[in-house]
Amino acid sequence: MFTTYLEKISAHENLTSAEASHALKMIVDGMVSDEEVAGFLVGMRMKGESLEELTAFVKVMREASTKVDVDTTGAVDLCGTGGDKSGTFNISTAAMFVVAGAGVPVLKHGNRSVSSKSGSYDVLETLGAVPHLQKAEVEKLFEETGMAFMFAPNFHPAMKYVMPARKSLKIRTFFNMLGPLLNPAGVQHQVIGAFSTEAAAMMIQILANLDTKSAFTLSAHDGLDEISLSSQTEIFELKSNLSGNSTTFDPGSLGYSKVEFRELLGGDADYNAEIIINIVKGNASQAQRNIVELNAAFAIHAAGAAGTLEEAVEMASESISSGSAANKLEQFINASMRLA
Incomplete structure (x- = not known):
């Protein structure tokens, strides 16, 4: 058959x-x-x-999948498809703590690296957190901190039949697109970065087919599966209804200066973990801080916590400047260690 x-x-x-x-x-x-x-x-x-x-x-x-039973009201997931081969640091993982620091619950779904040097799992582990919590521990972590990381293999046991083929192929497959659409908690607000504009267009339509409340899917002109600072980004938005066309977003419209792509590059999990610590503590380069702030702002806006992107940018900036994002990172590390 x-x-x-x-x-x-x-x-x-x-x-x-x-x-x-x-x-x-x-x-x-x-x-x-x-x-x-x-x-x-x-x-x-x-x-x-x-x-x-x-x-x-x-x-x-x-x-x-194994379902995570928590109250997802106002919670957001922000992740990329991977497969963009860009070599940037873990932007959406860093943004997770900025979003949480702004008072928005985060239910992030992610994995180990498949095609990059450091996936969200790898960098969280290096930061000292325990990213491989099971269902009950994840539910407790979210209840305590307003944040959770759901390690895909723990919630999609069926993936064990796919992983050998994915690992041996070492190329992007449709599972790169499926991953961000399979949040085990069933979040209704998402920001998903895709490896191409075509993939972003397809993903927003799938989310619309599956009754998601609000989402942004996007792909940057420089190939990044995040909202970039080194180029414009094509963004598709889903609210109560889906507009079929993308908007070309320029970071200058929110007051961000353009940067060289190399300023956004990361390395292995150790290198990327150091960047994340520097960002939340306010010690990172302007380019590193700004790209995380910008991506966090889109997640805050998607969650409905800010009426406009301008307001969302202010909330993201305040989260870093006030030390709230750093507190959230520390809280997440300590709580995940205790629950493990």
Whole structure:
């Protein structure tokens, strides 16, 4: 049966919603060999995934996940797809503490590095936090701190059937797009950075299909899966309804100066952890602080905590300047260690 799906996609034909669901269910139920999984991932990438296929995949993965039962009112998730090969530091992970410091609950979903030197898991671990908490511990952490990090493998056990193929392929697959859409707590407010404008456009439509309240999906002109300071960024917005077109956002419109891309570069988890500590303590370079502040502002606005982006920028800036973001980082590290 699975061979039929492989033959169909190798002929560049889209699967129906039912076929896409069944194919992925076979994979996540462990009924398919690693070689076939790899063939499916490569075949889908070469063909190009349809909106119908991706929506079906998200539904299957959400159903198979371990749910985190917390009050998600006003909470936001901010993450990137990865796969942009940019080599920047962990911008959305740093922004998590700035957002929390502004009083906005954060339910971040993430993983170890697949294609970069340091994923959100890696840098949080280096900072001294315990990122691999299980469901009950995550729920308690969020209750205590208003922040949580949900380590994808703990909440998507079915991914164990996909990881060998992903690791051996070492290329971007549709799972880069699925990951940010599979928040185990079911947050209704999201900011998702994508590796391309096409991916961002597809993801906002999937979120609209799945009844998300508000979201930004975006991709920067310099290839970054964050809102960049070295170029303009294409941003799609979902509110009560979806406008199909992106807005070209220029950081200058919020008073931010343009920077050289190299000023945003990171390194391994140790190097990136040091940058995050410097940002929340107000000791980072202007470029590092500003890009985190800007991305945090979009998350604050997406969560509905600020009526305008200008207000959100003020809240993000105050979070760093007041020491609130640094306190949140310390609180997160201590609470996660205790709960582990």
